[in-house]
Amino acid sequence: MPTESTFLLAGLLVIAAAIGWVFARLPDFRRDEPSESSIGADYLRGLNLVLNRQTDEALELFVQMARVDDETLETHFALGHLFRRRGEVDRAIRVHQNLLARPNLSETQRHQALFSLASDYLGAGLFDRAEKLFNELRSSATMAEPALSNLVDIYERQRDWEKAIEARRKLDSRTGEKSVEVAHYHCELAEGARLDGDMASARQHLKNAGRSASRTLRGTLIRAAIAGEEGDHSQAVTLYKQLLTSDRRLMAEILPLLESACREVGRDGEIERYLKRLIGKDGSIKRDIAYAAIASGLERAPLLRDCVEEFLLGNDTLAPLIDVEHLKALSPDSRRESIHRICGGLRRLATSGSRYRCTSCGYSAKRLLWHCPSCKSWETIRPVQAFRFAEMTP
Numbered sequence: 358m359p360t361e362s363t364f365l366l367a368g369l370l371v372i373a374a375a376i377g378w379v380f381a382r383l384p385d386f387r388r389d390e391p392s393e394s395s396i397g398a399d400y401l402r403g404l405n406l407v408l409n410r411q412t413d414e415a416l417e418l419f420v421q422m423a424r425v426d427d428e429t430l431e432t433h434f435a436l437g438h439l440f441r442r443r444g445e446v447d448r449a450i451r452v453h454q455n456l457l458a459r460p461n462l463s464e465t466q467r468h469q470a471l472f473s474l475a476s477d478y479l480g481a482g483l484f485d486r487a488e489k490l491f492n493e494l495r496s497s498a499t500m501a502e503p504a505l506s507n508l509v510d511i512y513e514r515q516r517d518w519e520k521a522i523e524a525r526r527k528l529d530s531r532t533g534e535k536s537v538e539v540a541h542y543h544c545e546l547a548e549g550a551r552l553d554g555d556m557a558s559a560r561q562h563l564k565n566a567g568r569s570a571s572r573t574l575r576g577t578l579i580r581a582a583i584a585g586e587e588g589d590h591s592q593a594v595t596l597y598k599q600l601l602t603s604d605r606r607l608m609a610e611i612l613p614l615l616e617s618a619c620r621e622v623g624r625d626g627e628i629e630r631y632l633k634r635l636i637g638k639d640g641s642i643k644r645d646i647a648y649a650a651i652a653s654g655l656e657r658a659p660l661l662r663d664c665v666e667e668f669l670l671g672n673d674t675l676a677p678l679i680d681v682e683h684l685k686a687l688s689p690d691s692r693r694e695s696i697h698r699i700c701g702g703l704r705r706l707a708t709s710g711s712r713y714r715c716t717s718c719g720y721s722a723k724r725l726l727w728h729c730p731s732c733k734s735w736e737t738i739r740p741v742q743a744f745r746f747a748e749m750t751p
């Protein structure tokens with residue numbers, strides 16, 4: 358909902374445009390030219406209606422206004438923008454359609470009006486109409502870039518990745534950028550093809566993703582999944598290790614996959630040797646390993662068990678809930694059994710709430726998303742990797 362200040366700001370915008378218009382015509386007023394001063398009177402009456410929130414009357418007055426020139430045009434745009442911001446999209450559309458019907462607009466003004474009308478349609482959720490108008494502006498000298506940017510946004514929302522790739526490439530060719538989005542769109546297509554069982558097409562999309570930008574984490578994850586599905590578990594192990602080396606914050610996601618691929622390969626102790634190397638470089642990773650082991654039910658594996666035990670016995674948050682001294686006094690077998698039971702409770706806690714969060718905007722999700730629905734960033738959502746007791750239900 359628009360706030361009072363939004364309304365006032367928009368009103369001031371309109372007034373500023375009108376004052377400019379009035380000053381530009383002061384000599385005309387002095388010459389007492391009736392046609393000009395009558396437009397001025399209409400204008401001031403229209404502004405008064407806007408400020409008094411008599412928007413229907415103001416809209417009629419502006420739409421019926423006989424003349425639109427450089428100065429009054431800005432006021433029309435300001436009024437259309439005001440209506441759209443207030444959610445009165447029908448009114449905004451009327452203002453912009455009325456402008457487009459004027460025969461004396463320059464190409465720049467016509468393109469601006471087309472863009473505004475397309476934005477109205479977008480705001481109203483009329484994507485097909487918005488897409489059509491934004492497409493008309495692809496080669497505009499003034500509006501091509503914002504139009505292409507909006508087209509990319511529409512295709513992303515519609516998950517039409519082929520069109521998103523084409524529009525994004527066109528936008529990049531105008532701005533000179535090499536954006537990472539194209540790689541992510543290819544990853545979307547690759548994942549779709551993989552799920553359809555079309556591995557050749559999935560590989561081709563992954564190759565295209567690699568050409569578009571530096572490798573995406575998701576691209577590597579899809580490669581590992583394809584390798585596993587085709588029985589090349591050794592390659593899957595290599596790729597999962599690459600992922601963990603690139604970003605340890607993916608531990609909760611990757612550890613169970615790596616453990617499963619290692620088991621398939623039958624190379625006993627491989628995962629332990631790898632994790633020991635990681636711990637040797639940075640001991641704080643034990644905490645991530647412990648969380649991932651508990652969340653995925655792997656707390657009984659030897660090295661993981663040690664990490665979990667150390668995590669539980671040294672965790673200040675858990676200390677009031679766990680009788681640490683009692684646990685320490687138990688025989689090794691009884692202690693493992695107790696820890697296993699505690700891990701069962703913690704696992705339910707870890708899997709019951711939002712386990713993922715966007716590192717860019719803080720958006721919470723229950724599963725790993727590659728495109729943040731809130732801030733629209735790619736690959737910014739990560740597992741939380743911490744137990745959140747506030748989410749426990751009574």
Ligand SMILES: [Zn+2]
Nearest residue numbers: 715718729732
């Ligand atoms: Zn976000």
